[in-house]
Amino acid sequence: MKYDIVLAGVGGQGILTIAAIIGQAAVSHGLNVKQSEVHGMSQRGGSVVAHLRLGSAAIKSDLIAPGSADMVLAMEPMEALRNLEFLSPAGVLISNTTPVINIGNYPPLPELLSALRTHANNHLIDGDQMAKDLGSARSVNMVLLGAMAAYLTLPEETLTAAIRELFTRKGESVIASNLKAFAAGRAAVN
Amino acid sequence: MSENLFLGDEALAQGALDAGLSGCYAYPGTPSTEIMEYIQASPEAAARGVHRSWSSNEKVAMEEALGMSYAGKRAMVCMKHVGLNVAADGFVNAAVTGSNGGLLVVAADDPSMHSSQNEQDSRFYAQFALIPCLEPSSQQEAYNMAADAFNWSEQYETPLLLRLTTRLSHSRANICTAPARAENRRREPSNPRRFTLLPAIAKQNYDRLCAKQAEFAELSDKSPYNLYYEGQDCSLGIICTGIAGNYVQEAFAGKCPHPILKISHYPLPQKKLARLLAECEKILVVEEGMPFVETQLRGPLGDPRILGRLSGALPRSGELNTRLVQAACGLPLPPLVPPSPLVLNRPPRLCDGCPHINTYEALNQALRDYPEARVFGDIGCYTLGALPPFNAISSCVDMGASIAMAKGAADAGLQPAIAVIGDSTFTHSGMTGLLDAVWENSPITVIIVDNFTTAMTGGQTSLGYGKIENICLGLGVAPEHLRIFTPLPKQHDANVQVLREEIAYPGLSVVIARRECLQTIRKK
Numbered sequence A: 001m002k003y004d005i006v007l008a009g010v011g012g013q014g015i016l017t018i019a020a021i022i023g024q025a026a027v028s029h030g031l032n033v034k035q036s037e038v039h040g041m042s043q044r045g046g047s048v049v050a051h052l053r054l055g056s057a058a059i060k061s062d063l064i065a066p067g068s069a070d071m072v073l074a075m076e077p078m079e080a081l082r083n084l085e086f087l088s089p090a091g092v093l094i095s096n097t098t099p100v101i102n103i104g105n106y107p108p109l110p111e112l113l114s115a116l117r118t119h120a121n122n123h124l125i126d127g128d129q130m131a132k133d134l135g136s137a138r139s140v141n142m143v144l145l146g147a148m149a150a151y152l153t154l155p156e157e158t159l160t161a162a163i164r165e166l167f168t169r170k171g172e173s174v175i176a177s178n179l180k181a182f183a184a185g186r187a188a189v190n
Numbered sequence B: 001m002s003e004n005l006f007l008g009d010e011a012l013a014q015g016a017l018d019a020g021l022s023g024c025y026a027y028p029g030t031p032s033t034e035i036m037e038y039i040q041a042s043p044e045a046a047a048r049g050v051h052r053s054w055s056s057n058e059k060v061a062m063e064e065a066l067g068m069s070y071a072g073k074r075a076m077v078c079m080k081h082v083g084l085n086v087a088a089d090g091f092v093n094a095a096v097t098g099s100n101g102g103l104l105v106v107a108a109d110d111p112s113m114h115s116s117q118n119e120q121d122s123r124f125y126a127q128f129a130l131i132p133c134l135e136p137s138s139q140q141e142a143y144n145m146a147a148d149a150f151n152w153s154e155q156y157e158t159p160l161l162l163r164l165t166t167r168l169s170h171s172r173a174n175i176c177t178a179p180a181r182a183e184n185r186r187r188e189p190s191n192p193r194r195f196t197l198l199p200a201i202a203k204q205n206y207d208r209l210c211a212k213q214a215e216f217a218e219l220s221d222k223s224p225y226n227l228y229y230e231g232q233d234c235s236l237g238i239i240c241t242g243i244a245g246n247y248v249q250e251a252f253a254g255k256c257p258h259p260i261l262k263i264s265h266y267p268l269p270q271k272k273l274a275r276l277l278a279e280c281e282k283i284l285v286v287e288e289g290m291p292f293v294e295t296q297l298r299g300p301l302g303d304p305r306i307l308g309r310l311s312g313a314l315p316r317s318g319e320l321n322t323r324l325v326q327a328a329c330g331l332p333l334p335p336l337v338p339p340s341p342l343v344l345n346r347p348p349r350l351c352d353g354c355p356h357i358n359t360y361e362a363l364n365q366a367l368r369d370y371p372e373a374r375v376f377g378d379i380g381c382y383t384l385g386a387l388p389p390f391n392a393i394s395s396c397v398d399m400g401a402s403i404a405m406a407k408g409a410a411d412a413g414l415q416p417a418i419a420v421i422g423d424s425t426f427t428h429s430g431m432t433g434l435l436d437a438v439w440e441n442s443p444i445t446v447i448i449v450d451n452f453t454t455a456m457t458g459g460q461t462s463l464g465y466g467k468i469e470n471i472c473l474g475l476g477v478a479p480e481h482l483r484i485f486t487p488l489p490k491q492h493d494a495n496v497q498v499l500r501e502e503i504a505y506p507g508l509s510v511v512i513a514r515r516e517c518l519q520t521i522r523k524k
Ligand SMILES: Cc1ncc(C[n+]2csc(CCOP(=O)(O)OP(=O)(O)O)c2C)c(N)n1
Pocket: B027, B028, B029, B030, B058, B080, B082, B083, B086, B379, B380, B381, B382, B399, B421, B422, B423, B424, B425, B426, B451, B453, B454, B455, B456, B457, B462
């Protein structure tokens, strides 16, 4: 088994948290993991991307080749489109639809979304709205992680256990709201 | 297998700790920063009292590590690739003195310049200094190499260079660790005179270093990090170095028909190399970074058998990936979605409320009446002042260059000449330039943007904290032309006034714009 995921977003949207949770869950499930991250300059409101690779056999490259990812997960629609070239034709695109508009000439959202819909297997989710409705506006990344869970061949309990572990120090209520966001995202993809 | 996933930087750090490291020395710089940060966060490093404080700059770090090696203990010094330019004097001469306790110099290169001014390749430095160089291809190798490097350093009495690249430094994987070894006790160098590089001694040392080259080459040929993989199809042989080998393996889905020589230990393994060259018609050299191996193999006339970045088989610059290797090997390429015109650049920005914003707003207004003025910038978060909406700086070259370039331009008659430099960059290498300006009372205005931290690389300690104005006064800046303001919107008019006065003054002035970085406040 091998599963390659490109995670994209804008600095500060929490893609490294998603990567850390899946990575931890995969390790505890006995899989090999490689996870390439962005550090440094690009984190301040710029585009960020991380490559996460899971496999039962040893994984060689730290990067996923263009055209070969099993999934592109984006916290933001323009970043989804930027990274679409990584996706294999049979792969799945999961993207948040709420834009981060921190540049002057941001493209019209409907055009972005229809460009994303040209990829056959797509799930476009308003994660920001869902997180707000749950009263935990900061858990958008957990909503998206929940949406990913439908495709990851990892047991859901391993993922929720990794969420618990990551947020242990922040207390029960933070854990609970993140798990709620995860469940909502999971329910949005069927 | 580890429960945790280790960045390449962290795997190396843990490897060094397990190999009996007594001191880590470093100045932050992407993508090397996490090596020191891992050691700083390590409970075992704390329990053992391993040295793990930041240094003022890479040269100092290099010399501190050499001092620890002199005293017989194992030391590691870490920097980004351009840091090795700063440390080069100590580095090259440490090869001449040789090491006592194991001495490992780590340089993290940044091909594609994700967060750097250039993509220089540190392997050239090792070759220049005549010492062995290691280039791990995985997190596991980074871990393993730390112990081998220290052992070889002690066995051959030489420092070693370990070269990382961004994708390994900043990629995580699970690793297997080995039992920890005890730290060295202090011990005298084999020959106490060899650290005194008077010409007579230096000549002997240098002859010894030259004589060691044959031993280094032999070590490379036996190295567990240089591997020859047989292949049936000898129309092509592939040389891959460091992480480039991973892309080759994936390009052929692990079933490469061609012989492969994987190199992670330099100087080049001569016997293995000779075999590949004899067996194969053409050779493709796949290396992350500059064409270091390819240049050596092509020779001055450009041997047409040798393919790679210089022949055009691979791009001349930038990072590699599996697809580029597939293209170079003539393998079929999966179709790609063409880039969408809807996708626009999203450059990094200063954080909302960042003190640098207020400094640039004040500076831009103060300079409104001076269309001739030039602002020489430096390296840090404030370099983003080069982008809209500020368009406030005209240069950014290397750490500390702002002050010296402003002075040089003023020497040429350019007025007003302004320098903008961060607090950490100032103590890294701005202080000496300021001393020159003091000596000549150069008509420049130096603005030190003091946010109490090294923000750009994630908020490491800034060693001049609380001392910046005393350093300036101590260097001889006139107290009446040392001004301090708080970069805040409500202080805007007063700050513009301070800057106008000092820009009008036909001698050296220093203006300290002081307010803490928002990200460091948030982390408290
Ligand atoms: C020789 C060298 N070492 C390290 C770096 C990495 N680096 C870039 S800027 C910077 C420090 C910035 O700190 P400061 O000057 O205080 O500015 P701030 O980012 O806090 O605004 C560092 C360490 C570099 N570019 N060159």
